[in-house]
Amino acid sequence: MKELEERINKDGRVLGKDVLKVDSFLNHQIDPVLMDKMGNEFYQHFKDSGITKVLTVESSGIAPAVMTGLKFEVPVVFARKHKSITLKDDLYTSEVYSFTKKTANHISIAKKYLSADDKVLIIDDFLANGQAVNGLNDIIKDAGASLAGIGIVIEKSFQKGRQLIDKAGIPIYSLARIKAFDNGQVVFEPEND
Ligand code: G4P
Ligand code: NA
Ligand code: NA
Numbered sequence: 001m002k003e004l005e006e007r008i009n010k011d012g013r014v015l016g017k018d019v020l021k022v023d024s025f026l027n028h029q030i031d032p033v034l035m036d037k038m039g040n041e042f043y044q045h046f047k048d049s050g051i052t053k054v055l056t057v058e059s060s061g062i063a064p065a066v067m068t069g070l071k072f073e074v075p076v077v078f079a080r081k082h083k084s085i086t087l088k089d090d091l092y093t094s095e096v097y098s099f100t101k102k103t104a105n106h107i108s109i110a111k112k113y114l115s116a117d118d119k120v121l122i123i124d125d126f127l128a129n130g131q132a133v134n135g136l137n138d139i140i141k142d143a144g145a146s147l148a149g150i151g152i153v154i155e156k157s158f159q160k161g162r163q164l165i166d167k168a169g170i171p172i173y174s175l176a177r178i179k180a181f182d183n184g185q186v187v188f189e190p191e192n193d
Contacts, residue, residue: 001041001175005188007034008154008176014184018128018156019100026125026153027060032067038175039067042123042151045173046072049148051121053077053114055140057096057107057132064153065123072121077114079107079136092142096135100128107135109143116144127152127174130161137170154178157189 013021025031042064054076056065062078069076081096082105093108114120122136133150140147147170155162155174165172177189 001038002191003034003037004153004176007031008186012186014181014186017181018159020154020156020178020181020186022154026063030063032063035063035067038064038153039069039071041175042068042121042173043071046121046149046151046171049121049171050119051148053118053120053145054123055079055109055114055120055136056123057081057136060125061123061132064125064151068121068123068151075113077109079109079139081105081107092139094135094138094142096131098131107132107139109139111143114139114143114145118143118145119148120145121148122150123152124150125153127155127161127165128159130159130164133161133165149173151175 011024015021025034051072051074053074054065054069056062057079065076090111091108092111093106095104096107097104120140124132137147149171152174155177157177157179178186179189180187
């Protein structure tokens with residue numbers, strides 16, 4: 001998505017060797033006009049997949065997920081994060097390890113908001129190592145629902161997540177694909193859709 005790449009070039013800041021800070025439009029302040037266009041991009045890409053529900057993880061996935069759910073006119077559910085959880089019968093839970101933060105979180109979704117009839121589109125703001133997506137996929141399997149695809153705002157293609165998803169044969173569409181950071185500059189993969 002050209003406009004997103006331009007925005008990343010204009011407002012993004014590379015921190016260290018593998019983190020992109022985009023607090024001005026995605027992770028802290030949110031640009032709703034850009035978010036609306038992203039929702040539309042995801043909709044155009046997945047509109048024939050029979051999506052019944054959009055799933056994400058709090059907090060930064062919620063904005064793009066809601067805009068996407070709006071286009072599909074389907075509910076959006078965000079998994080909640082907990083440090084640890086006392087077992088609860090009415091929740092699907094999964095453990096998500098963050099390589100970036102070196103901590104494990106549990107994510108959970110109430111059973112009543114995900115059923116075996118659901119065809120799910122996962123939306124997230126970043127794809128790095130793919131652990132958040134993995135955790136959501138575990139929950140989808142537990143519910144007997146099916147995963148129709150994954151939509152990512154910013155993919156860091158040089159980390160493990162993209163490869164894992166491709167290997168699993170899951171349809172994925174990322175609006176910006178970062179091939180590398182080169183001296184504080186963002187290098188994108190060539191666009192193919
Ligand atoms: P993974 O799910 O792909 O394995 O990601 P990882 O554990 O490496 O990332 C942990 C957190 O850091 C996630 O947010 C993820 O979105 C975010 N993240 C990963 N790489 C980047 C990056 O280059 N830039 C920014 N801005 N964020 C990145 P989270 O802890 O779930 O927090 P929240 O923002 O959703 O609340
Ligand atoms: Na994040
Ligand atoms: Na996220």
